[in-house]
Amino acid sequence: SAPQDLDLQILETVMGQLNASRIREDLRELSREPHLATSPRDEDLVQLLLQRWRDPESGLDSAEAPKYEVLLSFPSQEQPNLVHVVGPTGDIIYSCRQTEENLTGEQGGPDVVQPYAAYAPPGAPQGLLVYANRGSEEDFKELQTQGIKLEGTIALTRYGGVGRVAKAVNAAKHGVAGVLVYTDPADINDGLSSPSETFPNSWYLPPSGVERGSYYEYFGDPLTPYLPAIPSSFRLGLANVSGFPPIPTQPIGFQDARDLLCNLNGTLAPATWQGALGCSYRLGPGFRPDGDFPADSQVNVSVHNRLELRNSSNVLGIIRGAVEPGEPSCHSPRPRLLLCSGCHCHCILIQPCPHHPHPSCPAHLSLFSGSLPFFLWPDRYVLYGNHRDSWVHGAVDPSSGTAVLLELSRVLGTLLKKGTWRPRRSIVFASWGAEEFGLIGSTEFTEEFFNKLQERTVAYINVDISVFANATLRVQGTPPVQSVVFSATKEIRSPGPGDLSIYDNWIRYFNRSSPVYGLVPSLGSLGAGSDYAPFIHFLGISSMDLAYTYDRSKTSARIYPTYHTAFDTFDYVDKFLDPGFSSHQAVAQTAGSVILRLSDSFFLPLNISDYSETLHNFLQAAQQDLGALLEQHSISLGPLVTAVEKFDAEAAALGGRISTLQKGSPDPLQVRMLNDQLMLLERTFLNPRAFPEERYYSHVLWAPRTGSVATFPGLSNACSRARDTAPGSEAWAEVQRQLSIVVMALEGAAATLRPVADL
Amino acid sequence: SAPQDLDLQILETVMGQLNASRIREDLRELSREPHLATSPRDEDLVQLLLQRWRDPESGLDSAEAPKYEVLLSFPSQEQPNLVHVVGPTGDIIYSCRQTEENLTGEQGGPDVVQPYAAYAPPGAPQGLLVYANRGSEEDFKELQTQGIKLEGTIALTRYGGVGRVAKAVNAAKHGVAGVLVYTDPADINDGLSSPSETFPNSWYLPPSGVERGSYYEYFGDPLTPYLPAIPSSFRLGLANVSGFPPIPTQPIGFQDARDLLCNLNGTLAPATWQGALGCSYRLGPGFRPDGDFPADSQVNVSVHNRLELRNSSNVLGIIRGAVEPGEPSCHSPRPRLLLCSGCHCHCILIQPCPHHPHPSCPAHLSLFSGSLPFFLWPDRYVLYGNHRDSWVHGAVDPSSGTAVLLELSRVLGTLLKKGTWRPRRSIVFASWGAEEFGLIGSTEFTEEFFNKLQERTVAYINVDISVFANATLRVQGTPPVQSVVFSATKEIRSPGPGDLSIYDNWIRYFNRSSPVYGLVPSLGSLGAGSDYAPFIHFLGISSMDLAYTYDRSKTSARIYPTYHTAFDTFDYVDKFLDPGFSSHQAVAQTAGSVILRLSDSFFLPLNISDYSETLHNFLQAAQQDLGALLEQHSISLGPLVTAVEKFDAEAAALGGRISTLQKGSPDPLQVRMLNDQLMLLERTFLNPRAFPEERYYSHVLWAPRTGSVATFPGLSNACSRARDTAPGSEAWAEVQRQLSIVVMALEGAAATLRPVADL
Ligand SMILES: [Ca+2]
Ligand SMILES: [Ca+2]
Ligand SMILES: [Zn+2]
Ligand SMILES: [Zn+2]
C-alpha cells in the first residue's frame, strides 16, 4: 500500500505506548469485585469507563452509556438452588455445595452469585439419576438403546460437546425431568482433580468450581427479537418466548459430581463417556446398592431462578474521524504547503508526478477556502468492543479484554487530546452489557442502529477474553480481515522466547496451506461465542475476534479452567495465565495496529479476494461430498461454479484497479468509491429471507451449519434434511432453493465488485 | 442550491431539444404492431432500443438486453376462450365476441391477442348468471344478504373498485364457479355507449372493446419469488404458486355485457350498482322469463389459457457518470485554471473567498497528477424506466412512455457523444419486459441486483403511460422527490393555453395546503401500478411516477377509455389524447429536468424534510382515529410522537448543514457524505421482517394499507384486525409490535441524519 497513507510514525508511537503494567493495574481494578450484569459494581464500571473516556488528557471525543431494559435470569437470594440426594424415606442424605469453596478469600462475598443455569425454569424435579455424557441427541439415544427408561429421571451431564441449552432440550425430549451439568477434570484439568493440584496451586479448576452460563438458545434480549429493548418496545409475552431450557437445570462442581456419578448403578458407560473422576462411570438409573446412598435414593434438583427486567448499560466512546483538512490528521511529517494563509489554512500532500519525476510545472494559483479536500471519512466507522459484565470477578472473562480496551483507548485518546493525531475514519469503542446472558447489549445496539451501522461500518473487532493462555495469537474472522491481521502481526514482536513476530509465532500453532500464499496462519470462523455475532450474522459486517491462547500440545483443557467460576480472579491471571502481562500487551498491540490500519489507510486494508479461497473450499466440498447425490436429483452445481468463478475474476480485477491507483496519486473520490465496494462486499452475502427460522442469522456463508458437509451452510443443511426423502420432495425443493440463494448472493456480490458504472 | 453545480446551460439545451414531432414519430413506430410480452415484435423493439442506444451519434455509453425466463399466461390459439349462453336443452343460443370489432383495420391482425384474464385457470364452468357489481367482498355479502344462492353461479362483475384478481378470489369464496368482467360505460365512457359516440369517433371505448390484464395477485415472476428468474434459479412447483385466480375468469366488452346483464332476472340491484348499459341492472340468478333467453339458460365460460415459460428481455442503457476530472462535466463555462499542463490537465473552480472578496492571496504551487478531484460520482445511479410490452398495439400503454424514453435518451446521448456533457452520476435507462403480466422484468432486475441497486441508487423515475389526457401533470412519489419535481416544473412551460408553468397549471388540478409551503401541487402515493413498485417497496429507493392526465371536471373515466384494448392505437393518441404531442413533450421535459437535477447537482435535490409532513399526517390520524382505542388497550402513542419529533429535528438540522455548505465552497467528500445520508434515508424505512406475509413489501410507510385509518400501514392494518378481539389477544400484541417497528424505523432514520461522527 502507498507509504504515505497510514502514518507509520503514529503506528510506532501507539505500539510503544501500549503498556503491560497499565493493563495489569486496570485488570486489578476491573476484577476487584464481582460485576454481574446490571449489578451495582457493573454500573460502577460503567462510570469508570465514562470517566476514562471523558478524561481531558487521555479521553475520547465523547462517551455515553445508553441503557436497555432486558430480561435477565437470577437465582433467588432467599431460596438458593439446591441439589440433594433424597433417601427412600424422603430424608435428605446428601447435598451438593451451594457455593464454591472460599479458597482465596474472594469466593465468599455477598456479590458472588450462586452457580446457576441462567434462564433455566424454576421447579424441583426428583428422580433416579442417570449419566448422559455430554447430553447430545446421540447420547440420549445411546441410553435409550441401552434400555434405560429416562422418563422422570435426573440426567447428569458434563460440559462440552453440545451447547448448554441443548443438554436440557435433548433431555426433555426423552422425558427427563431435570438436568445437572458439571465440568469433568478430563475435559478441563488434564485429568487433575485434587486440591493440591488445582487453583490456587495451579491454573486448574478446584473441585468446588462451577461453570455458570446462559442457557438461552438464541442471542439478544429474549423479549424483543429484532426490536431494540428500549422501554417502549413491544415485548413478547413469556408464553411466546422460545429458547429457554424446558426443564430445571443446575450446574455443579466435579467434587459433587464425583459423589453422584461414582455411586451410580447400571451398565458401564461407553469408553468415550468415561472421565477423570477416578471411578468407572456407570449409566444408572439410580445408585448402586453398595455405594454411599441407599439404592432407591433419588436426586432432587430445586431451581428457584427468577426472570427479571433489568437496565443494562452499554458504554460507547468515539474518536471522530477528521472532518476538516486542518485537523490533526493533516499534520503528518510530510512536505506540504499552506495555501491562502489569509483565509483558512489548508495543506496538501506533495507527491512526485509519475510523468515528471522532478517537479517542473508550477502553476500560479489562487485558492480559497475549502476546495482542497483530503482523504477524510468520518462517516466510516471502525468498531471495537468487548463486554463488561462477568459472572463473578471475571478477571479473564471479560476483564482481560476490557483492560486491553482501556489501554488502547488511553493511548489513542492521549494522542488525540495532544492534537498529534486524529483518524481519517471514526473509531467507536464499546463496552457491552449483559453479554453473559446472550450477547444482549451488543445485539440490542445492532437492532437500534441497524441501518446506520450497516451503511457505514468498515469492520467490527472483538476482544473478549484477551488471554486464554500465553502461547500464541488466535484469530477468528471473515476472510477479508486476514490481510490486515497479517500486516499487523508481522510488525509486532511476540511476547514469548526468541525474536519472533507475533505472525511467525502464530504460524507455528495454527496454520494451513493456502493455494495463494503458501503456509499461513489459519483463521477460525465466527460462531456466536461473543459479541461479534450480531455484527457478522445480523448486519453482515466484516468481523474478527482476537485473543492469545494455548499451546494445544501442553493441555487438553476445553477452555481456561476457571472459566465462569469464582476462581477467575486477578491473581489467577497474574500468577498463571500471563505473568508480566506480555500476552495482554501483544493482543493490545495487535488490536491497536489493526484499528489504526482500518481507520487511517487510504484504501481499506480488507482483501476481499481472500474470500475466493473460502468459496473454493465450500465449492469443492459440495462437489466432492454432494455432487453425486445432487446429480441423482438432477441438481447441477454448474451455476455455482460459474458464480464462484465470476466472483474470483471480479475480486481480482478490483484488486488490480486498486494496485494501479496505489502506484499513482489517487483521487479521494475514487478511493472512496473503491473503499465502499470493499466495505459493502460482506453485506452482499446477507439475505434476511434465506433462513427465516434462524433468528438473526442472515449471512449465507456463515450461518450455522448443522449438515455434515463443510460447504455453504444453507446447502449443507438442506441436503442433510433432504437426503432420506423421496425425489421431488419439498426437502429437495429446498435444496434447490438454497443453491439458488447462494448463486444469487455470489452473482450479486460479483456485480458490486465490477467497475461502478458498468451494468 | 449553489448556482454552479447543475449546469443551467445544459439543462436549457436539453429542454430545447426534446422534440414533440420526434416523440410522435417514435410512437408511430413503437405502436405500429401489437407487441405483447415476448412476442416477435416485442423482441424487434428490443433490437430497436439497442440500436438507438448504441448509435454512435446519439447513443449511450453502452446498452444490453438481458433475458429472464418467466412464467406468462396466454390464451390458446387453437381453442379460443368462449362465453356462451346455453339454453335449457344444451344449445348455444348466444355467444360473446371472441375478438374486438375491427374498426380501424388494426383490430383484425393475427397478433392481436384475444381478450383474456392472464393467469386465470382453464376450465368451462357453467351456471346461472348473477350480477356482482365490482366483485368486492361487500358486493358478494350483499348478494348473500339478498338471499341469492351463489354456489355454482357465473358472476358478472364490472372493472373498478377492487383489483382484478380480487373479483375471482371473492367470488370463489362464495362458491361461484366462473367470473366475467366487463367495463361499464358509466365507469369509462361518461355513460356513452353507441358506436357513433365512441372510438374512432371519440376517445371513448367502443362497445366491443375489452380490457385485458394480469389477474396475478403479486408481482414478479410467479415461479421465482425473491430469486432472479435466470434459467438456473429454483422455481416453485405449480402446486406451490399462490396468487392466481382460483376459478376461470374472462373479460368481455360492454356490448356483450349488456346482452347478458339487461336480461337478468331477480331483484333490482342497489342504486350504486347501476351502470350505463341502458337498462335496470338486476341481480339474477338467471335470466328473466320475458327476455332474450329462456329462463333456465345458463352461462358457460370456457377458458383455455396456458401457462408458458418464456424469455423476456429488459433493455438497459447507461450513461456513465464522469470518472476523470478531465471528462466533459469539467468543461462548464466558469472560470477555471488548467494546472500542470505537462502532466494531466485538471480544472478547478475559482470561487470568491468568503473572507477576501477580492482574491489577494495567491500561492505559488506545484500540483501534479490526480490530486484535485471534482464532484464526480459514477457509482451513484439515477434510474429511469418504463415497460416495453403492451397488450395489443399499446400506443398509450406503454408506448407513450417509451417514446418519451427514446427522445430523452436521444437528446442526452447526443450531448454525450458530442463531448458536450457527461453527468456526475451515472444514468441508467431501462425498458422493462413483461410488465403487463405483473411488473416482471423490473422485479427480476431488482432481485438480481438487489445489493448493488440498494447501495447506489439515488432515485427511480418511472414514466409508463406518459399521457392519459392532456390537462395536467400528475405525479406519484415519496416525499423526498417533491422538491426536485417542483424545481423542474416551475421552469417548464405548460402545453395548455395561457403562459403557465407546468407547476402553475398542475396546482390548479391537484393541490393541497402544506403547513410548510402553503398551497402546493399534491403528489399521490405509490401503489403497485407500474414498475416503480419493486424499487420503492422491495428496495426502498425513492421513486416517482410521472404522467400527464385528466381534467376530472370534464370526465369521470376510470382511466383512458381504450386502456388494454385493441383500440389503444397511434391514431387514438394522435387524434384524441394529445394532438400535437405537446403533453408528451411536457412530460419529457419534466422527466429530463428531473434526471439532470438528480444526476448533476452537487447536493442531491431530495428534500428529506418533506417526509415530516407525511409523518405528521400519519401521526395525527393515529392520534385522532386510533388514540382512544389504543389507550383502552394501554398502548401509548408517546414513543411515536417522540420519534416523529426526533426525525423532524434531525432532518431540519441536516437541511441546515447543507444550506450552510452551499453558501461556501464545500469539499467533495463532505458533499458525498451528506448525499449518502440523503440517498439512504429511504432505505432506513425498509424492514424485511415487518410484514412477512406481504411479498416484497418492506417499506414501513408505504406497504399496502387495508385498515381504514390513514396512518402507518402496519399500525392501521393491525388495529383493524385487533379491533374486535379481546384485550390481551395476539392481535393486540401485533398492534404493539407494529407500533414498535415504526418507532424503530423512525428512530433509526433520525440516527442516520445526525452528524455522521456523532453516536
Ligand atoms: Ca431486542
Ligand atoms: Ca423472481
Ligand atoms: Zn466473555
Ligand atoms: Zn463468558
Ligand SMILES: [Zn+2]
Ligand atoms: Zn403500463
Ligand SMILES: [Zn+2]
Ligand atoms: Zn398496462
